[in-house]
Amino acid sequence: MKIKNIIAGVYLSLSLVSYAYTPVTVNFSDGNKKYEVTFTESPKRAVTTSHFMTEILLSLGLEDKMAGTCWADNEILSELKEAYNKVPILSERYPSKEVFYSVEPDFVSGWHSSLNPKRLAGVEELMENGVNPYIISSLEKGAKVEDVYEDYITLGKIFDVEDRAEKIVDSLKKTVEKAKQLKGDKKTIRVFAYDSGKEAPFVVAGSGLGNDIITKAGGENIFENIQGNYATVSWESILEKDPNVVIIVDYGNDEAQGKIDFLKENEFTKELEAVKENKFVVVSLAEISPGPRIGKAIEHLAHGFYQEM
Incomplete structure (x- = not known):
């Protein structure tokens, strides 16, 4: 009996090791200053502050990990509409700080302008309140389509859905090559x-x-x-x-x-x-x-x- 328990414990330990989250460190700028943030676990209550970030997370199948969204520039893609309807809309533009914090976010990403004390909050304040901010590299000067691919892979790692991210990138690459x-x-x-x-x-x-x-x-x-x-x-x-x-x-x-x-x-x-x-x-x-x-x-x-x- 003891041997069985020991074996079961070993299998459980190996299982936990194999599914352990790998920390992800990212570097980004809020438009004025550069930051480094390390994710030690997958975000569970993400807030998106731009149309593009909303669609990126939805395309990764993360609607159940989204606590809120705002700032839709156009109609949401039809294939993402059902998932989008599951996510609370916090505001037409930027929500107030009170509304933002009320959904208990642990991740926020979108336009640079959202990471501002006059909008949601500055990077330091966000991190002090347990919210990891992130600005994707394809928003920066000199960005190319290839940077969007890299952003997908990085977000796949952050949210522990790398396989989904790789499939999306492969599909995008094929469409782009065909279009060219x-x-x-x-x-x-x-x-x-x-x-x-x-x-x-x-x-x-x-x-x-x-x-x-x-x-x-x-x-x-x-x-x-x-x-x-x-x-x-x-x-x-x-x-x-x-x-x-x-x-x-x-x-x-x-x-x-x-x-x-x-x-x-x-x-x-x-x-x-x-x-x-x-x-x-x-x-x-x-x-x-x-x-x-x-x-x-x-x-x-x-x-x-x-x-x-």
């Missing part, structure tokens, strides 16, 4: 990606994920030489660069058609051949942000650039 073939031997087109702005245009600039998505779709961002994810430029500069296609970034209450109508009336852009010939490709903000949409986004843009125009 749509250009064929056609001449590279020049692209103006318009986010917003009437006094001066706010555009996708040259050192961020949005630019890399345009590049992988076979386009050439007319503002690829400007540093940053986004930048404010002049209307005159757009007229001078004469893009072949205009991307409209769609989100929030400022609908895509309203932006198109504005560009058709603007004294500078109404003279562009791309505008006169209705060479617009509408893409949601969620599609040119990190997340499960990037593969289809590149495919969508490539079709718009080379198959539909």
Whole structure:
């Protein structure tokens, strides 16, 4: 009997060792300062403060590990809608600090701006209250689609779902490679990606994920030489660069058609051949942000650039 108990104990010990959580250390910036955070267990009450992070966690099947979400830029992907409906929506934008802490979070991730004492809380305060913050690398300057793959793998490790993360990355890679073939031997087109702005245009600039998505779709961002994810430029500069296609970034209450109508009336852009010939490709903000949409986004843009125009 004692031998059986000893054997059972050995098996139990081996089982616990084999399923032990491997600590994960991450480095990130809140936009001002760099931090290092170590996860010693998988988060159980995550809060997402951006559309893209919400969809990333949902695509990893983590809705039961999410205590709340906020800041949806577009409609949630249809295949994630059922899972999304299980997650409490804390606020349309950022929740108050009281609402945030009321759901007892142990993890928070989203836009840089959320890690601010004037929004949710600063990094130090969050950690003092048992909340591990994290900003994914694909939000940073110089980010590429490959950084989204790495973010998925890192989050897979943090939430102990590496197998799921690897499957998603494999699927994204296949979609991206297929999309890159749509250009064929056609001449590279020049692209103006318009986010917003009437006094001066706010555009996708040259050192961020949005630019890399345009590049992988076979386009050439007319503002690829400007540093940053986004930048404010002049209307005159757009007229001078004469893009072949205009991307409209769609989100929030400022609908895509309203932006198109504005560009058709603007004294500078109404003279562009791309505008006169209705060479617009509408893409949601969620599609040119990190997340499960990037593969289809590149495919969508490539079709718009080379198959539909």
